[in-house]
Amino acid sequence: MAAGQDNLTAVLYGINDMRLEQRPISEPNDIQVLIQMEVVGICGSDVHYMTHGKIGPFVVEQPMVIGHEAAGTIVKCGKNVKHLQPGDRVAIEPGCPCRMCNFCKIGKYNLCPGMMFCATPPYDGNLCRFYLHDADFCFKLPDNLNLEEGAIMEPLSVGVHACKKAGVKIGDVVLILGAGPIGLVTLLAAKAMGASKICITDILDIKLEMAKKLGADHAIKIEKHLSEDEIVKKVVTLLGEEPNASFDCTGVESCVRIALRSTAKAGKVVLVGLGKFEMNLPLTSALIKEVDIRGVFRYNNDYPTAIEMVRSGRINVKPLITHHYRLEETLQAFETAKTQKGNPVKILIHANPNWRPS
Known part of the structure; x- marks a missing residue:
């Protein structure tokens, strides 16, 4: 040049x-x-x-x-x-x-x-x-994707990778903790992969409103006065059953605990958010339920999937x-x-x- x-x-x-x-x-x-x-x-x-x-x-x-x-x-x-x-x-x-x-x-x-x-x-x-x-x-990029959408393929690939880790499929019931950008792309990917019911949590109403616009079926505002037991009960009540796939997109210890406690037997908990190196978690109850705990780090071979999901109209x-x-x-x-x-x-x-x- x-x-x-x-x-x-x-x-x-x-x-x-x-x-x-x-x-x-x-x-x-x-x-x-x-x-x-x-x-x-x-x-x-x-x-x-x-x-x-x-x-x-x-x-x-x-x-x-x-x-x-x-x-x-x-x-x-x-x-x-x-x-x-x-x-x-x-x-x-x-x-x-x-x-x-x-x-x-x-x-x-x-x-x-x-x-x-x-x-x-x-x-x-x-x-x-x-x-x-x-x-x-x-x-x-396909002809029907613009460059702005092209830039969003990076965070979307995180959500795609997380959902692949959980093996999300048609009919799955999903819990997502955190309605920030990564929680929202995980929501979009889970919907595109066939999840039938999705509950999402956050501390801010405005983020939960965005999540509902993007397809969340239920939204829970995490407030200080709510105990862990109350939040878990609320998740199960709203979904009508325990989720078989849960995603923590916050890295916050309390959210990881809720994911582990809420998830159904033989379900999967995917840890997407990066938090403290050490946490106090209810691992014994997860072990008894044979809950599969999976970590994700960025993505691999997920860009083609993310691009196709947007090209085909499955995700906006x-x-x-x-x-x-x-x-x-x-x-x-x-x-x-x-x-x-x-x-x-x-x-x-x-x-x-x-x-x-x-």
């Missing part, structure tokens, strides 16, 4: 220290593509890195480009890239594994110890004008998109995410300077 071409980039230097700066544009290697970035969503993890400087063992120790929920347009391909060409619009799966370790070979590449994941220290993300990525983790992700900003307005976008002003669900940042609001 021409020297001096605009590659405005959002770089996190430390806690609450986000800067916009120009970065050089690199050439793709044999298996990479150069992408004109179009849309990048703000994830809760991005906000956490900005406000705390770390997530668990991942610590921001040097300047890091932020952003990993993304879609863009191919502008140049490496010589070995055959399935993409300049002009293709793609959803970008943000992790590139080693492809050589045992986890990669058995199809669990999300557990690869050599995973290079966007905006996870020490690796840069993709909130910039131009970005290099391995071509085999770029997925061409557009209601999740609540805010739009330009790349030059990144600081304002993150302030909205931090303060939750205007009840944001999914905030999108448009990296292409030619973007115009529709």
Whole structure:
């Protein structure tokens, strides 16, 4: 690319220290593509890195480009890239594994110890004008998906992966704890996979209202005066039976406990939210019921499923998109995410300077 071409980039230097700066544009290697970035969503993890400087063992120790929920347009391909060409619009799966370790070979590449994941220290993300990525983790968008929907394929893939872990099928009864973005995409995926009844919980009415609009059959507001026993009873009463699949999308200990206590015998509890390293949980009662406890970490081989669900009309992700900003307005976008002003669900940042609001 021409020297001096605009590659405005959002770089996190430390806690609450986000800067916009120009970065050089690199050439793709044999298996990479150069992408004109179009849309990048703000994830809760991005906000956490900005406000705390770390997530668990991942610590921001040097300047890091932020952003990993993304879609863009191919502008140049490496010589070995055959399935993409300049002009293709793609959803970008943000992790590139080693492809050589045992986890990669058995199809669990999300557990690869050599995973290079966007905006996870020490690796840069993709909130910039131009970005290099391995071509085999770029997925061409169907004609009936726009680039904004393409960026939502990242969080949707988390929900798809969680529902695959639970084996959600037609007729299943589902409990989802937490109606944030990940709880909502889990709701959408469960509905698309055939769940017949879904109950969702949250502490905020406005989030529960959104969940109902997206298809939740029942919603429970978790209030301080409600005991754990009362919440469990409420779940079972509303659903008419114990759920056979429960998803904790909060990482909060009390929610994990409710999931374990509510779930039916031989059911599955999927832990999606990241919380404390150690929790006090009712494991004996789960053991007696033979409840299967499953963890999820990101996703693997789920982007094609997520894209097909939206292409076919089984899922509509557009209601999740609540805010739009330009790349030059990144600081304002993150302030909205931090303060939750205007009840944001999914905030999108448009990296292409030619973007115009529709």
